Amino acid sequence: MQDEAQDNEGEKPKRGTGRRLHGAIAHKLGSAIVSGEYAPGDKLEAEVTFSEALNVSRSAYREAVQVLAAKGLVESRTKAGTRVLPRSRWNLLDPDVLAWAFTGEPDIEFIRNLFELRAIVEPAAARLAAERRTKDDLKVMKTALAEMRQKTLATDAGRSADRDFHNAILQATGNDALIVLSASIGAAVSWTTQFKQRSRTLPRNPIPDHVRVYDAIAAGDGDAASEAMRLLVDLALEDTRSSMG
């Protein structure tokens, strides 16, 4: 009974895609907006028109728009229609928005910005983790590191272990805001890792960098942890940059 997508001619993201209908619409519209298909200030078709064009009910369409509005992508006003908001009002760190940003060819400048933010946050997180980590935290990091070493970043399991490692560091900080933020960035960055893998035959072996971070955190050395993480992020950025620009 899996969805077979019989006759959706691409233009109509109708039911059967697995997602709930309004979720699928939100995904479609969100991707289109983030990718620049609609420019800020543009007015979307009227609800009745658009929903008919998509072959969905107005209710479903409206719920999708509510989602976009909740993420700051659009704003609806009576009689004026729903318009795309300026990029400055988008919740760029929202996991969904980030995912939509990476559905197409991502903007290189935006990736640079994300890495810059990551280069700010992650070393600081590593420092806090070194100061506050428990034995359990260390154990999680260690197993993730082992898994990562075994599977390499070329596999899904390996990338998953990579995320686990970084998440364990965040968890050790005990700071919810930091965790949420960095998890979003981390997910986005992991999208880019796939780009690296596909276009570069010789990615750097990331294990030694990670081991340095782990050792510093285990030793409780905040300065060393911060520095090691800074190095790791810098190298990752360099790899990504050379595989795109």
Next chain:
Amino acid sequence: MQDEAQDNEGEKPKRGTGRRLHGAIAHKLGSAIVSGEYAPGDKLEAEVTFSEALNVSRSAYREAVQVLAAKGLVESRTKAGTRVLPRSRWNLLDPDVLAWAFTGEPDIEFIRNLFELRAIVEPAAARLAAERRTKDDLKVMKTALAEMRQKTLATDAGRSADRDFHNAILQATGNDALIVLSASIGAAVSWTTQFKQRSRTLPRNPIPDHVRVYDAIAAGDGDAASEAMRLLVDLALEDTRSSMG
């Protein structure tokens, strides 16, 4: 242009509250969830029941729930009902979620986490601003600073000028992700400023700290800007802490 927060909240957030209806419901439910009135894992009343209890249509209620779901607060599944998600899945940095978190008595631990994040991000932003600021950026900062000096933080205009100053710094970094993030945190922090003002008769004069930051950015001295901003954030945290804990 932007008038808001004009709320008359009775027991029933029914029509006529000024906000759009589903927005009012989302606000009410969101605040309740974030404040812990509903614990993670709790199941909300069924849609028909709850919407009737609120005297609103099921459609309006559903659109409100979509907003909450978009922010990671709840998840709906057929037959199982809609349940509050674990805190780790909340988009804590979403502007609305932050606002909801500060409608009631905010959690001190959470405020500490926010300041910790701010203490990481803002100094780094100040450094970038010092390296990249244009003359226009400096002009905006300067006028904001003057306004701030004149009105003091006790007035709305003064707090607004404070935000303008920090936003100008962010703008100068040219990093969208950084701007969005720090704007959210900044807004949240400005809520706490009100707490400071109401419970402390002798708040520190914040102008000298800000001037130090400005001078360093104007001079293009990244290290000094970072250090000055670190100091500013630390002092602000100390003030807030002493006025609450």
Next chain:
DNA sequence: GCTGGAATATGTCCGACTAATAATCGAGTC
């Protein structure tokens, strides 16, 4: 230029139907 009404698109409401699935119950087996 100002005022007031008509046009129009979003906002809200209603009631019915669909679809998915948790919960229940029963057939079959050990």
Next chain:
DNA sequence: GACTCGATTATTAGTCGGACATATTCCAGC
């Protein structure tokens, strides 16, 4: 008799269509 597994049922979110309300925009008329 207890248990596993599979079909049935009941419940709840999801979707639909249409109606009416409300708020603006826009334009006509003064």
